[in-house]
Amino acid sequence: MKQSEELAATPLTPAQAFDALYGFCAPALVRQTYLLTGRRELARESVERAFQLVWQRWPEVAVDRDPAGWARVMAYEYALSPWHRFRPRHHGPETPVPDPADRALMAVLLKLPPSQRRTLLLYDGVGLDLPETAAETEASTPATAYRLMNARSVIAARLPDLADPSDLHERLVSLASTQGLRAAQPPAVRAGSERRARLWTRAAIAFTVALIGTTALTLRTAPTHYEPPVPPGAEVQGVPGRVGQGALSEEEVELREKLRKSMVSGPERLVPVGR
Template identity: 80%
Template sequence: MTRSPATPLPPPEERRRLREAGSLTQAQIAERVGATRETVRAWESGRTNPRGRKREAYAKLLDSLAEAEVTAPQEEPTSLEEPAPEAEEAAVPLTPAQAFDALYAFCAPALVRQSYLLTGRRELARESVERAFQLAWQRWPEVAVDRDPAGWVRATAYEYALSPWHRFRPRFRHPEPPPADASDRALMDVLLKLPPPYRRTLLLYDGVGLDLPETAAETEASTPAAANRLLHAREAVATRLPALADPAELHRRLAELASTERLRAAKPPTVRTGSERRARFWTRAAIAFTVALIGTTALTVRTAPTHYEPPVAPGAEIQGVPPRVAQGALSEAEAELREKLRGGMTNGPQRLFPLSR
């Protein structure tokens, strides 16, 4: 059995140009082809390509936009929705701080809610997003040219939020108050009982709306492994909450659960300032450690011996020496000899004694 060739698609830059020329937003394209806005953004950035029926629908839509561009007169595109962030960046050059602030304002609110679904902790969710963006600001030349800066920050925030070391921190040893609604508490309890990789896969696919290859790439797993995790996670949720067996209903409930909590992120300048302060702290710590290492090395060189001193050779065992015998009782012959010597100390010609005058 042979597979039919895939429907040809224009380059990613042309896909985006055709959409903008047709006065369509990414959300409108996603609605027409049955995908999500994040998926359409990935198609236009070239990070992923559609497959199957979505590819055919997307190709037909782009062909119709290309034909309309040829036949219709040139007009200024109009849209009731806000322009996509990437379109604004292409129109007006931004400074690094302005580009970072725009990315933070676009991604941080949603990332805090997603991190809350991962951890069930409001403070840890906010801290995870701030740390991820602080790291992004420190590596901004790398993040700014990434194909998907939002995905880069999201993966970093998820990694920090799911770190097992948080349970050793005093502030996170005790659980936070659960949601007020009973259904929200039940859903959060089911999510937190899933293994972290399963929870992350379920959130990315059914919560964020990534497709399976994108989910597998972000979780650093193969596509079959990601699909297996997703199926097991859905099965666990459906077992505890049968009303959420439908993926569409699960997606809606995840969005509702995240939106009911008052989760706020810090302002972009605060995050940038915190990142710079942290960078200065670690730079000074590295300098102090280097100075201490240099001082220790200099002291070692100063106090080290200047000539070779051979080590003392270990003692050698001497053969043929009789063992030392401890003093014990005298034999009969030795006792007789002792008595004889004691008795002959004052008598007999054998001895000389001084004469008293």
């Protein structure tokens, strides 16, 4: 008895505490996320990515008043991200639910707007009360109640046997439980989280080095003093236009003949001759 009390009093390591939280929350969260998306692979991926964030921020999550709710918010946000529509792996046909009644319920759920689907799942599926549902969906309590009533009315109109909220809750739990969805093992999730953190760290270091190199190159090639811009050229006014050469005068003709008769080279060419 004393030995068991000592073991119970032994504090858990961060990895053991994370594994305990994951083992308690992940299986049910995968089933809930499947009802939210209608895709098994996306549900598993969403839960795994959410708990990778939990492990990265474990000091913060460990002291949170609701660690399970923290992980659920991350999983739902990832599952409902609009970017998944651009991923080819999530465009293929999904294996339908075997039971026709469950298949009809699933079809109605997936036709609801994401906000109403999430509100209905939290309130009638998970069992949160209205203020908790409003806080988790980041909406006011009246808006949350409006979404819930609209979702229930759509389901009651198409599936009258589920008009009672208690019957709807049981069917949602049953539909999620019959899919045989399994979550990944906790060590694999922790290893994936650490690997992703290392990749982001390396990417941040590479970006920082590139930024420093770009800054150094800019400082080296940038001018060190101010050079005023060269003003644009202006047209010079008042310059006389070119004119053709006219006829030689008598004096110019006489001088030309005299130069032609003189020697081509010699001092006579260098000494002026007076007239």
